[in-house]
Amino acid sequence: MKNLLIVCLILSSFSLFAQEKESKDEKKQRIEAAKVSFITKKLELTPEESKEFWPVVNEMEAEIKSSRKSLKEQFKKMKQEDAKIDEKTYQKLIEDMHEQQISILEIKNEYAQKIASIIGYEKTFKFAHHVQREFKKQLINRMKKGQENDSNKN
Numbered sequence: 625m626k627n628l629l630i631v632c633l634i635l636s637s638f639s640l641f642a643q644e645k646e647s648k649d650e651k652k653q654r655i656e657a658a659k660v661s662f663i664t665k666k667l668e669l670t671p672e673e674s675k676e677f678w679p680v681v682n683e684m685e686a687e688i689k690s691s692r693k694s695l696k697e698q699f700k701k702m703k704q705e706d707a708k709i710d711e712k713t714y715q716k717l718i719e720d721m722h723e724q725q726i727s728i729l730e731i732k733n734e735y736a737q738k739i740a741s742i743i744g745y746e747k748t749f750k751f752a753h754h755v756q757r758e759f760k761k762q763l764i765n766r767m768k769k770g771q772e773n774d775s776n777k778n
Contacts, residue, residue: 659759666755667747676742684735688728695724 664674698720702709732752740748 655763658763662759662762663751663755666758667743667751669743669747673743677739680735680738680742684731684739687731687735691724691727691731695720 660678663669669677698717702713702717736748736752739751743751
């Protein structure tokens, strides 16, 4: 009987973790859908423009994410070996950070040309310098308000 109770507790904890993971995925999907809607509306994209625009933007963001991931892994490794790090290692990390920033700028420049060929330079400029930042600010404000509401409930 005791063993059965333990097994039930373990199985229920697994289902709780699965639900938590699903909610994170759902949250990411909701944010992504909100982003697509917000940017499409702000740039006044036609359905034809949107159909071509979003795959290019998603491709660009995947390349940027990949570039950031490799540097992030270096930082993670550095934290694990914190006591063993010397000046040359820090120098290399700084150089790698700068190379990564340059790489991201090159990716953005390359994709700006592709995006401009789809939606024009005016909308590309708005996308690159205004609309993305506006969405991020709005998202951060919503998250802050959500946290304030959660803390007020407790």
